[in-house]
Amino acid sequence: MTHKIAILGASGYTGAELIRLIATHPNMDIIALGANSKAGQSMAQVFPHLRHLDLPDLVKIEDIDFTKVDLCFCALPHKTSQEVISALPHDLRIVDLSADFRLRDPEAYETWYGNPHSAVEMQGEAVYGLTEFYREAIAKARLVAGTGCNAATGQYVLRPLIADGVIDLDDIILDLKCGVSGAGRSLKENLLHAELSEGYHAYALGGTHRHLGEFDQEFSAIAGREVKIQFTPHLIPANRGILATGYVKGDPDAVYASLQNAYADEPFIEVLPMGEAPSTRHIRGSNFCHIGVSRDRIEGRAIVVAALDNLTKGSSGQALQNANLMLGEDETVGLMLAPVFP
Amino acid sequence: MTHKIAILGASGYTGAELIRLIATHPNMDIIALGANSKAGQSMAQVFPHLRHLDLPDLVKIEDIDFTKVDLCFCALPHKTSQEVISALPHDLRIVDLSADFRLRDPEAYETWYGNPHSAVEMQGEAVYGLTEFYREAIAKARLVAGTGCNAATGQYVLRPLIADGVIDLDDIILDLKCGVSGAGRSLKENLLHAELSEGYHAYALGGTHRHLGEFDQEFSAIAGREVKIQFTPHLIPANRGILATGYVKGDPDAVYASLQNAYADEPFIEVLPMGEAPSTRHIRGSNFCHIGVSRDRIEGRAIVVAALDNLTKGSSGQALQNANLMLGEDETVGLMLAPVFP
Amino acid sequence: MTHKIAILGASGYTGAELIRLIATHPNMDIIALGANSKAGQSMAQVFPHLRHLDLPDLVKIEDIDFTKVDLCFCALPHKTSQEVISALPHDLRIVDLSADFRLRDPEAYETWYGNPHSAVEMQGEAVYGLTEFYREAIAKARLVAGTGCNAATGQYVLRPLIADGVIDLDDIILDLKCGVSGAGRSLKENLLHAELSEGYHAYALGGTHRHLGEFDQEFSAIAGREVKIQFTPHLIPANRGILATGYVKGDPDAVYASLQNAYADEPFIEVLPMGEAPSTRHIRGSNFCHIGVSRDRIEGRAIVVAALDNLTKGSSGQALQNANLMLGEDETVGLMLAPVFP
Amino acid sequence: MTHKIAILGASGYTGAELIRLIATHPNMDIIALGANSKAGQSMAQVFPHLRHLDLPDLVKIEDIDFTKVDLCFCALPHKTSQEVISALPHDLRIVDLSADFRLRDPEAYETWYGNPHSAVEMQGEAVYGLTEFYREAIAKARLVAGTGCNAATGQYVLRPLIADGVIDLDDIILDLKCGVSGAGRSLKENLLHAELSEGYHAYALGGTHRHLGEFDQEFSAIAGREVKIQFTPHLIPANRGILATGYVKGDPDAVYASLQNAYADEPFIEVLPMGEAPSTRHIRGSNFCHIGVSRDRIEGRAIVVAALDNLTKGSSGQALQNANLMLGEDETVGLMLAPVFP
Known part of the structure; x- marks a missing residue:
């Protein structure tokens, strides 16, 4: 049909x-x-x-x-x-x-x-x-x-970790890098090739990006208490792609297990082997999301990186x-x- | 099966x-x-x-x-x-x-x-x-x-024109711009991002590019006489795409009709309306080839531009x-x- | 002072x-x-x-x-x-x-x-x-x-050749590639990063670009007769740089001698050794113009390429x-x- | 002389x-x-x-x-x-x-x-x-x-804050984005234009990047105790530029005052007005370093971003x-x- x-x-x-x-x-x-x-x-x-x-x-x-x-x-x-x-x-x-x-x-x-x-x-x-x-x-x-495209990426990183209670809810940082197509086809000076090529920068600093509304709503609902994360998006000289680097406090093995478990049967979410990092070049134009977990040298801290195509x-x-x-x-x-x- | x-x-x-x-x-x-x-x-x-x-x-x-x-x-x-x-x-x-x-x-x-x-x-x-x-x-x-990927692009521009006898065979120029993936994944200094980004240049000047062997073989066979074109490839700071700009002497309307006729039933070759020019951004990652014809201000001369994805x-x-x-x-x-x- | x-x-x-x-x-x-x-x-x-x-x-x-x-x-x-x-x-x-x-x-x-x-x-x-x-x-x-920035580049290629009478005045083609900053800081859809990155195309085809007014004025004055060239600009995914590829009919050695002679004492114009080709990466942000001459495989034809920074x-x-x-x-x-x- | x-x-x-x-x-x-x-x-x-x-x-x-x-x-x-x-x-x-x-x-x-x-x-x-x-x-x-180029950028962000005792020494995160020229002119697959353009990713995750040796040495010496930060570099599709985003715990006003005070007489370090963020496009090819401070929505946290040209x-x-x-x-x-x- x-x-x-x-x-x-x-x-x-x-x-x-x-x-x-x-x-x-x-x-x-x-x-x-x-x-x-x-x-x-x-x-x-x-x-x-x-x-x-x-x-x-x-x-x-x-x-x-x-x-x-x-x-x-x-x-x-x-x-x-x-x-x-x-x-x-x-x-x-x-x-x-x-x-x-x-x-x-x-x-x-x-x-x-x-x-x-x-x-x-x-x-x-x-x-x-x-x-x-x-x-x-x-x-x-x-x-x-x-x-939101940033909101989706951040949630793929954090939802299972919050749901499984494996990270400190008061110390979550999401440093996100996104390509320019996420801003749409609007005529703004900062979207010109001459401004953006070879230039990258943070924007909406300090918790002012609107996708935080989604993070607040969803993470608080999962945790059953208010959860507020720190979130800084950066504009990158590329057309497509979001790379979200999450800094969390928790046992890296538990973090990895939580993500692996959450996405084991998902057709589009690929959790990479422990220690590997995703790249936006490997998901461009597709509906896949790659997630990697690394153990920090400081005990009890992990870095979780997710990559997906903002338009797909x-x-x-x-x-x-x-x-x-x-x-x-x-x-x-x-x-x-x-x-x-x- | x-x-x-x-x-x-x-x-x-x-x-x-x-x-x-x-x-x-x-x-x-x-x-x-x-x-x-x-x-x-x-x-x-x-x-x-x-x-x-x-x-x-x-x-x-x-x-x-x-x-x-x-x-x-x-x-x-x-x-x-x-x-x-x-x-x-x-x-x-x-x-x-x-x-x-x-x-x-x-x-x-x-x-x-x-x-x-x-x-x-x-x-x-x-x-x-x-x-x-x-x-x-x-x-x-x-x-x-x-x-060859350049050879394919050039032939889409020129084969019908030679076959139909609508252009001067002794005065054909093909100025071609190609992205870097055509050079493959080999480790060469000139393929580094730091060398290529924001840099573009001609190479294999004066008729030394190997794809000329294909042009010579095919065009001479179609024409039934030796045909030698001028061909200059340029390396462009992009990953995919070939844009071939052909300068030919002949009636632009006849040139257009020849191409339109040759490709009318082709599933992948799109001849744009007279006067429109193709862009590599519109064929990236696909098997399509866009061709545009423009009339020069000098009578009896036409510019034919073709775009395709070199890897596809x-x-x-x-x-x-x-x-x-x-x-x-x-x-x-x-x-x-x-x-x-x- | x-x-x-x-x-x-x-x-x-x-x-x-x-x-x-x-x-x-x-x-x-x-x-x-x-x-x-x-x-x-x-x-x-x-x-x-x-x-x-x-x-x-x-x-x-x-x-x-x-x-x-x-x-x-x-x-x-x-x-x-x-x-x-x-x-x-x-x-x-x-x-x-x-x-x-x-x-x-x-x-x-x-x-x-x-x-x-x-x-x-x-x-x-x-x-x-x-x-x-x-x-x-x-x-x-x-x-x-x-x-005009394109007009300057083209004239560096052609003025000495016309003045010295070493090329056929009725068969001059200038295929030009320029970065996006030449279009200024205006808010136009085709200047957006998302449109231009990984995309390149010809524009103002067929002799409609305004810089032709300068070519016509200057070349005709030098030659003492009307000279009309063919000129096709292309927009390239880069911020700075113009690369002009000139196709001329004339003895390549005479072409080279004419350019070398014209620019021998110029502080900013560098004529490269015969057969070498300039790249925009080598003049970016500077007031220099590099010019290269190559001999075509077809006798009596030369390719002259010039590179300069459009903003400088x-x-x-x-x-x-x-x-x-x-x-x-x-x-x-x-x-x-x-x-x-x- | x-x-x-x-x-x-x-x-x-x-x-x-x-x-x-x-x-x-x-x-x-x-x-x-x-x-x-x-x-x-x-x-x-x-x-x-x-x-x-x-x-x-x-x-x-x-x-x-x-x-x-x-x-x-x-x-x-x-x-x-x-x-x-x-x-x-x-x-x-x-x-x-x-x-x-x-x-x-x-x-x-x-x-x-x-x-x-x-x-x-x-x-x-x-x-x-x-x-x-x-x-x-x-x-x-x-x-x-x-x-180290990353080490310099990170220290411009953090040295005054550590010296002035305005931040928590046990919770410092530096998320850094760098262009490709920092990796030099070596022939490596991941430095090819075809790999890097439109692709960005984290590397040396978890505290394995060698510039951490410099951070450890310098920050510990300033603080008079061991200081270990978290540091994640990312490779960005650009030739020049480092953007370092520092997440610190401390009063944003004290953070800003510390940086402003430290760099007031420095010829090359520019502290932007509170709340403004630097961009690599504004320091490219120069010896300047721009630093911006933003107040996070979570009390007692600040984000400090610095931009400089890695090669200069x-x-x-x-x-x-x-x-x-x-x-x-x-x-x-x-x-x-x-x-x-x-």
């Missing part, structure tokens, strides 16, 4: 990545592509790398007939997303890639995003989209909220994985593409 | 690219991976990006049982290839990715490669692997010689396309992956 | 490059920095890499007291430049880095830039700023028009070299910085 | 960087360049970017007449350096850029470098070359040991700064070059 798919926000990078992945999916058919600012254009104009595909032209969202759609991916900007989604049919299955439904608490949302949520009732309905940890709820969900496992790949679950497909369909290296 | 595949030279970039592509092929099963220098290692050690695949460990070539192999890809270095291939069973289907069987004339081979050919009889047997132009012969061939359409993708033909598969199987952008 | 310097358009890349160079100039003192959109900011805010310098804050151009200025660099956008310059004191020495005064013929200006020139009388007054060929006129000039020799370095001449300084003062490699 | 300079190991990146800097030094004259493997070649052959300079050809070290040399820079590989230096005249002023004389304790040296030191008596004589903290001793020294301030610039002191010059001579951006 072929599922009829709509993608809103098809002219951004996560929209394009969705189409790239769905192109090899045997049971999905894209029947509508919404992108208000570029409505009327063909995908070959907006994304020439997709010109070989037989795709519908971009249209305004209000011109899409959603009664024919089995599942809708929403890759719109934050805040726009909640407005659009609340106006869509309330029985339409939706995977949202924006930040709008990640935080369950309206107050937390307002704190991190600076504006009151305009669809509070849906906030409660939405299931958090970190597949490996919300699989069953996602399968039954109508609305799934894709996680961190965003559109995750979205497709969730959509598969929602539609009764095997969750790996269309996602077993090997990484592109070099 | 599943075809049993061996890959020799599996520890190089073209070997890895073959495995990446075959990983999504429904009817191919890799049963042997040969790599003498790294025999005994697992692919996860040699290429961690392939660690999720269930692959045999690397072995010495002499330890492979070729009686069980339906088709063998040979991704060995030039010169080694002819020695190894002449020692393989003579009824084994082989796609060679080296330069060893591209030139039909032993003398031309010696001129361009500096040593006499050690398997002259096979030189005659081999079919030149430019799929779009040798499709029928490839389907029946036992030994197919993969083309220029090498391993082409090899798989040919293998599909040799094995009776549809030639596009395993090759419809969309380009990875950004 | 210290010359008092003003820079208009100090918040762009060429403005920053001027300041970087002047910082080591013993006889220049920057007394005013104009940048209307960022007036009121300090240079440490606009360009943190210059924060160690003791520089005036940015001000509106109308707030600068030009009576105290010995020489004014104008690094404003095209069209703005002519408006601003015509309103400045008419005895003020000016080096303009925009395109506004490069073309002497108002009609040619309108053809290439699409609008009538608003300061036609100054167009006649301006001296074309290609130092090596207009040295004496520049020394006496009040208004010098900096050349192609723009701000040239501007400072000209300013030195106008102020009676040795033209190399402040410009002998060695290239930055790697 | 002009100082006569020799450089041993002139064919590596730090050797080239020394020459680039000395080229603008008014009082230094390079009279000998030693490089055993490339003896007989000219610098134009080895480093074409230096071809405009009037430099002696490379010679074997034993062919240099050291009686004419005022100061010798030694940019040889580790271990070779101690052998060569112990054979040089014992009254020759030497700035060593290798790791051989950084550790004062022979046992510590053997632990970190895996072999006994062959010139133990000189180990004691050598002064540690972190200019800002050993200035007086360096001025009087005969042999100065240049610091981290190595050859530091060496020249020290040589200036040893020769009685102002320490900034030849080093005030502004960063190259973009």
